Amino acid sequence: MDERGWWRRGVVYQIYPRSFQDTNGDGIGDLPGIERRLDYVADLGVDAIWISPFYPSPMADFGYDVADYCGVDPIFGTLQDFDRLLGAAHARGLKVIVDFVPNHTSEAHPWFVESRASRESAKRDWYVWRDPAPDGGPPNNWLSVFGGGAWEFDPATGQYFLHSYLKQQPDLNWRNPEVEAAVFEALRFWLDRGVDGFRMDVLWMLVKDEQFRDNPPNPDWRPGMLPHLRFHPAFSTDRPETMAIVRRMRALLDSYPGERVLIGEIYLPIRRLVAYYGEAGDGCHMPFNFKLIQAVWEPREIDALVRRYEGALPDGAWPNWVMANHDNPRIAAKVGPEAARAAAVLLLTLRGTPTLYYGDELGMENVPIPPERVVDPWEKNEPGQGLGRDPERTPMPWNDGRNAGFTEGEPWLPLGPEELNVAAQARDPDSMLNLYRRLLKLRRAEPALHSGAWVPLGVHGEVLTYAREAADGRRLTVAINFADRPGEARLDGEIVLCTDRAREGERVSGTLRLKANEAVIVR
Numbered sequence: 001m002d003e004r005g006w007w008r009r010g011v012v013y014q015i016y017p018r019s020f021q022d023t024n025g026d027g028i029g030d031l032p033g034i035e036r037r038l039d040y041v042a043d044l045g046v047d048a049i050w051i052s053p054f055y056p057s058p059m060a061d062f063g064y065d066v067a068d069y070c071g072v073d074p075i076f077g078t079l080q081d082f083d084r085l086l087g088a089a090h091a092r093g094l095k096v097i098v099d100f101v102p103n104h105t106s107e108a109h110p111w112f113v114e115s116r117a118s119r120e121s122a123k124r125d126w127y128v129w130r131d132p133a134p135d136g137g138p139p140n141n142w143l144s145v146f147g148g149g150a151w152e153f154d155p156a157t158g159q160y161f162l163h164s165y166l167k168q169q170p171d172l173n174w175r176n177p178e179v180e181a182a183v184f185e186a187l188r189f190w191l192d193r194g195v196d197g198f199r200m201d202v203l204w205m206l207v208k209d210e211q212f213r214d215n216p217p218n219p220d221w222r223p224g225m226l227p228h229l230r231f232h233p234a235f236s237t238d239r240p241e242t243m244a245i246v247r248r249m250r251a252l253l254d255s256y257p258g259e260r261v262l263i264g265e266i267y268l269p270i271r272r273l274v275a276y277y278g279e280a281g282d283g284c285h286m287p288f289n290f291k292l293i294q295a296v297w298e299p300r301e302i303d304a305l306v307r308r309y310e311g312a313l314p315d316g317a318w319p320n321w322v323m324a325n326h327d328n329p330r331i332a333a334k335v336g337p338e339a340a341r342a343a344a345v346l347l348l349t350l351r352g353t354p355t356l357y358y359g360d361e362l363g364m365e366n367v368p369i370p371p372e373r374v375v376d377p378w379e380k381n382e383p384g385q386g387l388g389r390d391p392e393r394t395p396m397p398w399n400d401g402r403n404a405g406f407t408e409g410e411p412w413l414p415l416g417p418e419e420l421n422v423a424a425q426a427r428d429p430d431s432m433l434n435l436y437r438r439l440l441k442l443r444r445a446e447p448a449l450h451s452g453a454w455v456p457l458g459v460h461g462e463v464l465t466y467a468r469e470a471a472d473g474r475r476l477t478v479a480i481n482f483a484d485r486p487g488e489a490r491l492d493g494e495i496v497l498c499t500d501r502a503r504e505g506e507r508v509s510g511t512l513r514l515k516a517n518e519a520v521i522v523r
């Protein structure tokens, strides 16, 4: 594969390391476990893995509270395990993207321990400390994503510190150049080891309003929406100064050989999201596009959304699509198990780099978590509102043996239904797993799919159609029936892929009858 283009043509596969494969019986997945399963990942037909955080951490937010940017938590293994995993991935032609958490550290990070020690500490200004409001309360009305206020009072020094997430996750002060220098040194640590890129956690929140103004009420907020969005986070997120930092991150990556990719976790409306590509293409390679996660599974809405996103992309910007991750419901939970196959076809045939979430290739569903097994701090802080993320983080089921082959011990989260596992699906040519394998193989083989233009052909009834067209004019047409009843598309050619494998090879002339929730790719 052309080195300069790997992330454009490629498919990213997200691994939540706690849940992929345990190798030492503690019930928690680890880096040697990922290494053990690399053949599976390579055979699936993806090009890169993104591994959620494995750094030393008190695990208040399961690793998104980092206590040392340059190490591996003993739960996950050792730095040597990481190097071995990286080498083994590269040997299979797989790129490795690591998750990096620049917005905040753990309260246990030595930087914060020092910052908190006194107002005179040399690292005091590495975090966001403010005096109490005149009434002794928090400095402003900013809210934590995980519930409650975003300020925690520190009685020993009489000031509040900012935490956009848990109070165990104090926000770094990116207005202080020493912070940038220290974080960039940590990025170099991983780049020097040979990682192929970073997925930057909450990249749009790095910089805060210099005057710490109150966020205005959000007139669009309705019950059921994320509680902290009652206020529009105008002053606590997406500040204009952020882009300069993103550009410097990108320049750092570009100074390394090969194409090291910068992916940003960014939840913003399309207009603001695409700004993170940078005006001269000097920002993120991929500001994560979560619009499919937020969209209703409805053909007109999806069609309009793809048009809007495609239309908003700056010149030269390469699109990307995500339908699920460790913070959001699984695809089968979002669209329903009947439509999950059609959703796979959509995700893997739109123009742009798709990111898959481990287990979605099996049609894993959100696993119900009994109250006594809830571990996600968000669910604990704001229970019963459907905010908890444990259901989409459950262990990967490998076979029908004990604990689905995930662990010899007690799995940290409950497993899903026994019959759903890799071994069973590998044996069944009609399985979801084999659909994903066929899709990924076709996508890799067809320039129209991995690099071609996206040509909208509209929605007829409940059937969405579009074509993908390669530079040489070769075209594949995709038709997806979003309905629970049959539908029709006007098409000519041969079915090269279908959610129902039996139809592959079928000739179509004029009208194609689609079964409920069926999707096809026609040449």
Ligand code: GLC
Pocket: 061, 064, 065, 101, 165, 201, 202, 265, 326, 327
């Ligand atoms: C990101 C992560 C999420 C984490 C949060 C705080 O949104 O994806 O899992 O809880 O940042 O780091």
Ligand code: CA
Pocket: 022, 023, 024, 025, 026, 027, 028, 029, 030, 075
């Ligand atoms: Ca383990």
